[in-house]
Amino acid sequence: MRSNRLSELFGITTFGESHGPAIGLLIDSPPPNLDFPSAELCAALQQRSHKGDFSTSRHETDRLEILSGVFEGKTTGMPLCVIVRNCDAKSADYEALKDVFRPGHADYSWFQKYQIFDYRGGGRASGRESLARVIAADLAKNLLKDIKIEITSTQIGELKAGSSSAAGDNPFHWPEPDTYPELIKYLDEIKSLGDSLGGILHVSASNIPSGLGDPIYEKLSANIAKAMFSIGTVRGILFGDGLDLARRPGSQCNDQFAQGLLASNHHGGIVGGVSNGQDLVFELVIRPISSISIPQEALDKAGKPRRISIQGRHDVCHLPRLIPVVEAMLQICLADAIQYQRLISGQSADLPSFRESLDKIDEELITLLWRRRAIVQKVKQYKQQNDLSPQDPAREREILRKAAKLAEGIDLPPELVQDLIKINLRISDTC
Numbered sequence: 551m552r553s554n555r556l557s558e559l560f561g562i563t564t565f566g567e568s569h570g571p572a573i574g575l576l577i578d579s580p581p582p583n584l585d586f587p588s589a590e591l592c593a594a595l596q597q598r599s600h601k602g603d604f605s606t607s608r609h610e611t612d613r614l615e616i617l618s619g620v621f622e623g624k625t626t627g628m629p630l631c632v633i634v635r636n637c638d639a640k641s642a643d644y645e646a647l648k649d650v651f652r653p654g655h656a657d658y659s660w661f662q663k664y665q666i667f668d669y670r671g672g673g674r675a676s677g678r679e680s681l682a683r684v685i686a687a688d689l690a691k692n693l694l695k696d697i698k699i700e701i702t703s704t705q706i707g708e709l710k711a712g713s714s715s716a717a718g719d720n721p722f723h724w725p726e727p728d729t730y731p732e733l734i735k736y737l738d739e740i741k742s743l744g745d746s747l748g749g750i751l752h753v754s755a756s757n758i759p760s761g762l763g764d765p766i767y768e769k770l771s772a773n774i775a776k777a778m779f780s781i782g783t784v785r786g787i788l789f790g791d792g793l794d795l796a797r798r799p800g801s802q803c804n805d806q807f808a809q810g811l812l813a814s815n816h817h818g819g820i821v822g823g824v825s826n827g828q829d830l831v832f833e834l835v836i837r838p839i840s841s842i843s844i845p846q847e848a849l850d851k852a853g854k855p856r857r858i859s860i861q862g863r864h865d866v867c868h869l870p871r872l873i874p875v876v877e878a879m880l881q882i883c884l885a886d887a888i889q890y891q892r893l894i895s896g897q898s899a900d901l902p903s904f905r906e907s908l909d910k911i912d913e914e915l916i917t918l919l920w921r922r923r924a925i926v927q928k929v930k931q932y933k934q935q936n937d938l939s940p941q942d943p944a945r946e947r948e949i950l951r952k953a954a955k956l957a958e959g960i961d962l963p964p965e966l967v968q969d970l971i972k973i974n975l976r977i978s979d980t981c
């Protein structure tokens with residue numbers, strides 16, 4: 551299972567652990583001639599490693615070391631490999647708990663799966679891995695043109711903001727200046743208790759082209775959900791009006807039309823798994839981080855109970871650091887959907903893109919041949935079990951007749967299409 555690979559089209563692989571030598575990123579086939587790193591990447595990385603009163607005091611410089619794929623500041627189209635060295639990892643902080651499964655962390659479930667885990671800073675389960683995604687999005691966002699993403703915190707712990715209007719100019723993107731001091735006071739209290747808080751992030755994106763996403767197993771909503779759930783601490787996603795859709799009757803949930811346009815956006819811009827041109831809107835439920843200094847009941851590898859208090863350097867509320875990661879994952883997801891839509895609809899305008907589209911179609915044709923042959927194999931088994939003749943000339947004639955008719959209807963030469971179908975039948979026969 552290639553579970554560290556992010557996007558089929560760009561072939562993004564991330565690697566590295568929190569206390570290993572580096573976090574890294576390999577992009578197999580980046581688009582050529584893009585500025586890399588962009589001027590905005592530094593700001594996104596700084597926000598991800600946010601230093602504030604409620605954040606980890608780990609101080610990493612996050613300096614990019616580009617190992618390949620960039621020449622004179624532009625991508626060459628060759629594999630792009632970037633690493634960021636971990637310079638401020640203090641593994642000694644974790645020594646005392648090296649044989650202990652910390653409540654809420656991935657230690658216990660990963661140990662059950664692999665019988666080994668890197669206890670230093672959560673290893674690969676650490677939020678530090680998300681750094682590689684922010685770097686990857688720096689390339690993906692080139693495909694997004696006018697798409698504008700806005701993320702606000704609308705709830706932190708018990709405190710709710712009255713609205714999700716524009717993100718405030720504060721690390722939490724808290725939308726209400728009036729209640730911001732209350733939020734800070736609340737976080738101070740939680741910090742003094744040695745506890746942590748999660749919350750709700752409201753995400754909206756405007757200028758989304760319609761037609762993104764592919765029914766039924768590549769729905770845009772499903773792919774966004776998968777991308778979001780790959781981020782540690784995400785516990786839920788609700789599109790559009792979210793939980794209200796479960797309470798209201800259909801008459802209040804349908805987006806009706808007025809003057810040829812959709813008059814509301816109850817479903818957050820995606821219906822049937824495909825974007826409809828409205829703003830993309832969803833909420834993420836974020837759980838509090840697990841590392842808290844309040845004493846907790848844990849378990850050690852020998853199966854003995856252990857009472858622990860996690861010291862080290864941890865966030866009280868990590869939402870400010872999550873915001874650029876959520877944005878990056880949405881950018882990667884949308885870039886993938888846009889790129890795929892371009893490939894299958896031949897919308898690209900240069901020779902390499904046209905060729906890529908053709909290659910994609912050929913690839914799909916070959917996959918279809920393979921799928922057809924797999925079904926023919928089942929038909930053969932069925933016929934054998936039911937004493938039916940393997941050959942059926944009448945059925946073959948019917949297939950050829952239908953193909954010729956279809957070809958005529960879309961202005962393709964019927965004889966050539968029939969030849970193709972004959973080859974198709976011969977390939978199916980090879981099973």
Ligand SMILES: Cc1cc2nc3c(=O)[nH]c(=O)nc-3n(C[C@H](O)[C@H](O)[C@H](O)COP(=O)(O)O)c2cc1C
Binds near residue numbers: 606654672865868871
């Ligand atoms: C940007 C970011 C920062 C994080 N910081 C911390 C942290 O300081 N302490 C902690 O316990 N978990 C932190 N986490 C969460 C862990 O990575 C996550 O809880 C863990 O991998 C288990 O995954 P799960 O929450 O999806 O079950 C952070 C996650 C992200 C994305």
